[in-house]
Amino acid sequence: MLNRKIAPIRQIPDKIVVTKADEIILPNGIRLLSINVGTEDVCKLDLHFSAGSRYQSKPAESRAALSLLTEGTQNLTSHQIAEKFDFFGSFCEQNSDRDFGKISMFSLSKYLNESLDLLEQVVKTPTFPEKEVETYRIKGKQSLIVELEKVTTLSRQDFFKGLFGFYHPYGFFAEPQDYINIKRSDLVNFHQSHLTSNLCTIVLSGKVGDSEINNVINHFGKEKWGNELTTLENLPKIAASEQRKYFSHKEDALQSAIRIGRILVDRKHPDYSALVILNTLLGGYFGSRLMKNIREDKGYTYGISSTILTLREFCVFVIGTEVGAEYTSLAIKEIYFEISRLRNELVSNNELDLVRNYLLGELLRSFDGAFTIADTIINLFEFNNLDYTFFEKTIHTIKTITPEQIMNLANNYLREDDLIECVAGSKKNIN
């Protein structure tokens, strides 16, 4: 008879086999990383540019320039580009965050060549036609207005403004009217200065062989494009105020959004891997202390988590949740309670072992499937110029960290006075 009370024997792999990318430097200097994994005849091409919002001269410029790349080139109208991509079943996604601008193209392998022809024009010769820019202005304004209705948006914005100061590139947010003020000429300039070959890294993932790689080289690896002389500006000094608590009122909100956190060291810092473990204990997985206490024990929220966000020059630690409006103060109290426990009590070996194993599983999951691997590797290389030894160091820390080290870390990094607190919700629920 099977004894169901006893768990099957578990094994934790000693080593993690890291799927590495094949790496070549193309004739024009671009670094091309390729990851050949998968059963389907599809691939994804990512062009990463150091062209995030921190480098823009006007609000929303980076995002607008990226979005409008596909809206007209020297030889093709917006409609022609859309028709062609759609006909091949290919599609592009453009994103811009604080540090990077990125265009990703998804294509069936059989149409990769045709799709690359288009992508090349889109990236190298966009014209930003006035008609399409105008559509973008009104659309961008409208969708931001909808976004600003959400309590999560309000608290997130307060949080970054509070951490870095509103005029710092990491603390700045565009307003609806900024979209209306977007100028075509600024987009042209931004493209010329930042969406250039010397600020670009390319990742090709999926079922890719020599012919796919050669295809990419033919389209993006030969000539340089754009202004080669752009130098990336350094970040200004952080100009945050002394204020620790921020509140945004939203009439009749049923829930309050809460953000609590601070700026952290970047991923190169010797404490980084240990901070990941600390964060995981607190709020980094379903069984974390915040989830157990605030969701699974008290039912104040559908979800609560803490995260370490990676920026190029810092990390940001943030606890985020939406809680029932009537639980706002109670939830905040419990969040600080859980943080203080990390500072004052040693974590048990039982809990720490669980987190060690969970994190090793997470590391393996970051190599599950071609596109996941591509994201893992690009994040490693691009953000902080790390290399594969980062994984070994992380595994080493996961396996060897002690409860004492974790408590010390909490005392160094999670002092209540160093955390800022942002709440967005209805006034009548806040004491």
Place this chain on the structure above:
Amino acid sequence: MIEVEKFCLENGLRVVVHNDNSTPIVSFNLLYDVGSRDEDPERTGFAHLFEHLMFGGSVNIPKFDEPLERTGGENNAFTNNDFTNYYITIPKENLETAFWLESDRMLNLAFSKKSLAVQKNVVVEEFNQRYLNKSYGDVWHLLRPLAYKVHPYKWPTIGVEPRHIKNATLTDVKDFFYKHYAPNNAILTITGPVTTVEILEYSKKWFGEIERRPVPKRQIPKEPRQTEPRILEIERDVPFDSIFKVYHMSNRKHADFHATDLISDILSNGKSSRLYNKLVQEQNIFSEINAYITGDIDEGLFVITGRLYEKTSFQLAESTINEELDQIKNKSLGDYELEKVKNQFESNYKFGEVNPLEKAMNLAFHELLGNAENINHEVEKYRKVTQEKVKEVASNLFSDENCSTLFYKAKK
């Protein structure tokens, strides 16, 4: 081509295996053939609440998540109108832990009072977060009862109102479990670096001894044909006016399904699609417009949603949409456009199979529809759709008496 091997245990559990050695992780997906369409109209939202309770401990294992996390595993679940799906990703070395945990909660739950009390609260907060405390969040609470008068698709999976969830009792929970959670009402699919031999062995060991349960035959009333246009106008504190039009369409297994899906692509897949190109890009009538199908197993809905610009009137919004629908009804597409949407489908479909977990979920869904191997024939079925078929389906679909319209007005 996705290679599939299948077997069925004596207790009726169907198991589908796909070997993929390119990943260190196994995706383990267990689908139960029960969704919100199986609920009592007075206890809506129950299938989904029940999904939360499946994490509250089982008869031999007090906690579900913890032992899984201890082996490097991760899991979650979702419920929709048709089924409930639980999934785990776990390092290959510890695959047996997934069998141990999932089989025990199929065998029996712990039925804890505390878990029920807390999860009721959690689900009410989920209700708030996703449907009530969010602009346009209540759209489906308005549209479903407009479009459906009889069929249980008339309520959303989250439930009609928080009260239904608050009223749930432990007796309801037990009844639901014994009625719907059974090996003969479930499909297990596994993808990753595994062999069918080992999966068969683990399946027999852990699931084999769970007995069949009498699962009542599903008796869902068929939605009668709609005979006149239905219109609802409401006003909410949102920034912009929106319009929603839904049309009754075929069920998932019907021969018209694929053509219907392609029509939604013609209208709004990609920037060259008709609605987007004309009404967003060229004429600036909408800031966003979408057409899609709900994809439900029973007779579902063809949905068109549009967010209006400030200067656009509802009348203009509706008439421009109708003009586009008339075009599809009255004029043939041409080979080029049909080929285009078929290519788009093929591409989307294949990209959906890159992620091993998504592959496992898709296999489970196809097995639920009849046969997991059909995952490899879906593209062919879309390829076979003809221009005549598109026109015929569009003509049946897009009539005023088959349509429910919601004018969602921004309070000024």
